[in-house]
Amino acid sequence: MGGLVDLFAQPAFVAGVGALLVLLALCAFYFFWRSARIRAQRDEALAQERDLRRQFEAVMTSARDGVIIAKPSGEVAMMSDLAGTILGVSATGAYGVSLSRLPVRAVDAHLRPLLPAEAFASTEDGRPRVIGVPGRRGAEDIRWLHVRTRVVEDGPDGAMIVITVMDTTGLREAAEALSRSDARFRRAMENAPTGMALVDLEWRLTEVNRAFAQMMGSTVAALRGTPFSSLSHPQDLQAERDQLQRLYDGHQNHFSLEKRYVRGDGNVVWAVLDVGLVRFAGGAPDHYVVQLRDTTDDRMHSELLAHRAMHDPLTGLANRNLLHEVLTTLVAKPDAESRVGVIAVDLDGFKGLNDRFGHATGDSALVHVAGILRSATGSRGTVARIGGDEFVIAVEDPDCSKALFDIAAAIHDGLRRPLAVKRHQVQLGASLGIAMADDETVTGGGAALLSAADAAMYRAKAAGKSRTEVFEPSMRTTADHQTALAAELARAIENGDLVLHYQPILELATRTVVGYEALVRWQHPTRGLLLPGAFLPLIDDRGLSVTLGAALVEQAATFLERGPSDSTWVSLNVSADQLGDSEFADRVLSAIGRHHLSPQRIVVELTEASLVAPNTRIRHELTELRNAGVPILLDDFGTGVSPLSYLRNLPVSGVKLDMSFVAGIPEDPAGAKVSRALGALARELGLATIAEGIETEAQAQFLSRCGWRYGQGWLFGVAQPAATVLATHPHVGESLIDPRPQERDEAMTTHEPLA
Structure with missing residues (x-):
């Protein structure tokens, strides 16, 4: 015991024990430091793992495609919520379930049923497999998916199966809609009555329809790839290029241009070219859409x-x-x-x-x-x-x-x-x-x-x-004389020196006087009675026709009021200068009311040969008169520029056969045929028929047999003053027409003056 104590008391032993204790302390410190480092590394790794998991989950949550991760044995190790939604299964409930046992009903692209194992199996070429799963809108609704399966060999836990699921229903529907839209566009383009074409940025035709090809005198196949400019008329090329440049530069969205094209047969056609530029979403030009409307007939008509x-x-x-x-x-x-x-x-x-x-x-x-x-x-x-x-x-x-x-x-x-x-x-x-x-x-x-x-x-x-x-200057006296005569004519109208003479109109079958045509004369104080040829040109040149017409309407109404018959009528020749502002119609209707006349007794007689252009205001005034019961008579029937259109466009009640057709009958076969045909046409349209210029009994009998109801001419008497007619012509007249108004749409009027 004492020796042991002595041993412990030895300095060497004490030093050794101290060293050992220091060593132990160092070892303890080392192991403590190492343990803390390992814990720190572990905590850091766990934190990184948590961050990675959060990032992975965020990626999985925001991904457009659903993701399934399975073990090599086929058991589901992870399924994203989106994948579960797309497949119609619970993502959490699928964990540990074999792919072949997932409750997924699938069909292939041909609508044949697929087992889940087939649906999720990888394809030989590595491309996605197209499958369909039930949608949410009933048994007929199918959602189409692209399923891609890959085996990852170097995963964290060894090999794994990664399956991505993409819902392509919207893309498929959009593609189908685009296909249908494209098909409808092409059908509409092919069957469009106007020319249509698709043109590339080099202004070459890529697609044209049949109407376009027919307009150009070519075929659809021949026009594909043809430079559009080669069809243009050379004189119109620059205008086309200017508009195209403005369109390409974005200064306009489309343009319309009427221009000429040269057909395959060399003929020139006019067409309205409508061009629109189709751009990509970013604004870059893609191609042109062209519509071409043939205006050759319209332009020829306008010209x-x-x-x-x-x-x-x-x-x-x-x-x-x-x-x-x-x-x-x-x-x-x-x-x-x-x-x-x-x-x-x-x-x-x-x-x-x-x-x-x-x-x-x-x-x-x-x-x-x-x-x-x-x-x-x-x-x-x-x-x-x-x-x-x-x-x-x-x-x-x-x-x-x-x-x-x-x-x-x-x-x-x-x-x-x-x-x-x-x-x-x-x-x-x-x-x-x-x-x-x-x-x-x-x-x-x-x-x-x-x-x-x-x-x-x-x-x-x-x-x-x-x-x-x-x-030579001395000849100006003649012109001055014309001016003086015009002034004298204006005063004569105001003073009532222009008077009406009346030529009788008879019913050919009974030779009964039914009406008169009023013809104007100038009772000049020094030159005597002047016929219309001596002063009518001055009326036109000086714009006196309206004033003259108003005065003569009053004369005709007075004549009718004094006449022994209450049905005899008088026809007044009327010019376009007197129509269009309703003043003439007002004068006629006022005279009818003031003299207590039936409206059918004043007939407005238009000279057909002077009708040149449509005038809706003139037609309106004629319709106004016709609706009031005033008959409208078309003079010189059969001559002029377009007689049939007048019968359709004017509110006509009757027609007068031009005397040029009467002059040669019955000896002239052509005149006889024309007279017979024109009479048949007028009767078919329900119009009263009057033949003028009858000079022989043979003409009167022939026209009566042809169906012309009334007639006038030298055979029945010349135009006479009102007093003479009233004194020598007792008569019983009849109405020219049924008083009910007839409506027509357009008028083409430029008439001879009252004569």
Whole structure:
């Protein structure tokens, strides 16, 4: 014991024990430090694991596709909520369940049933498998899925199976809708009545429909890949390119342009080109959509109407409106005094030709003369017909004086060749007046130059006709005389010096007088009784027709009130100048009321040959009269530009057969056929029928047999003053029409004045 104590008391032993204790302390400290480090690493790893799990769960939650992770044995190790929702199973309840036992009802792309193991098996080519599962909208609803299965060999727990499930129902429906939309678009495009095409950014045709191909005179196959510009008319290419550039640059969303195209057969067609640019979602251009509407017929119709508005319908020459524009342009030029002149042409004896052979022959003569004037003028001027047998030639030529005389000489030479009319050789002649532009006529405009040519023409007529006179200042006396005569005419209308004479109209079957046509005369204080030809042109030129019409309506109403019969009617010729503002209709209706007349007793007679263009205001006034019971009568039936359209568009109650058809019957077979046909047409339309210009008993009997109910002409009497008619013609008349109004839609009216 003591030795042991001594041993412990030894310094060496004490030092050794101290060292051992230090070593133990160091070891304890080391192990404590190491344990703390391991705990810290473990805590850090756990924290990282938690972060990774949260991130994984966040990814799984926000992923567009559902995810299933399974062990190599097929048991579900994890299923995202989205996968469970897509498959219609509980994500938490699927944990540990074999893939083959998942409660999933699936079908393949051909609607054949699939076992879950088949549905989740990987494909040989690694591409997604298309399966269908029940939807939420009934037994017919199927949700289509893309299922991709992959085996991951280096997973954290060894190999694992990763299955992604993507619901493609919306994409599939969108694709089907797009396919249906594309199919509908293509069907609509193929069957569209207008031309349609798809054009790429290089302006090449990629798709066209049949209407487009037919418009271009080609086939659909031949047009595919064709540069669209190659079909365009060369003169319209620049306008097309300018619009395309603006469209491409975003300055406009689409454009519309009327232009020409050259068909495969070389013919030119007009079309309205509508172009829209289709862009990608980002705004980049993709392709053009083109619609092409053929406007060739519309344009030709518009050009025809424009031509008719500026040209004489009988001869095709320029009319007064176009002549006015041409003269205005010519005299406005700085060198007009040396380059511009006018020739006024008036046929000699034309009225006698009309009276002898009828209006149809007169029209043929006018067409013949128009050809002579065209040939004589050539390209040196514009030939116009300004009315009746009056023509004007506006000439522009560097040596205008020589050109005017050359044209005048050529006209006289052309007229020396006789015109064949019904086996007769008719010699035509013309009086010509020439006027060169000078300072005075240029200042006065085209009207002054035309007036000067007219004055020279009247001098030619006075000097013996069929000759040419050149204007000189002394001839202005004639023009001044016309002005004075116009002023005198205006005063005569105010004073009641223009009076009506009445030509009887009879029922052909019974030869009973049923009405009268009122014809105007001027009882001049010094020149005696003047026929309409002496003053009607002044009425037109001076705008006196409205004033005259109002005065003559009152005269006709007074005549009817004084007449012995309460059913005899009077027809008044009415011009377009008197219609359109309802003033004439008001005058007629006021006169009917003031004189206590039946509305059927005043008949408005329109001259068909003067109807040129539609005017809705004129039609409205005619309809107003017709609705009030006033009959509307179409004069000169069978002549003019479009008689059938007038019967349809005007509120017509009856028609008067033009005397040109009466003149040759019954000997003229053509005239007889036309008269019979026109009568049948009028009766079929329920219209009253009157034949004018009857001069022989044979004509009256033939027309009566053909169905023409009424007639007038020299056979039955000439126009006489009201007093004479009332004193010598006791009569019992009858109404021209059923008083019930007839409605028509449009009117085309430009009439001869009251005559």
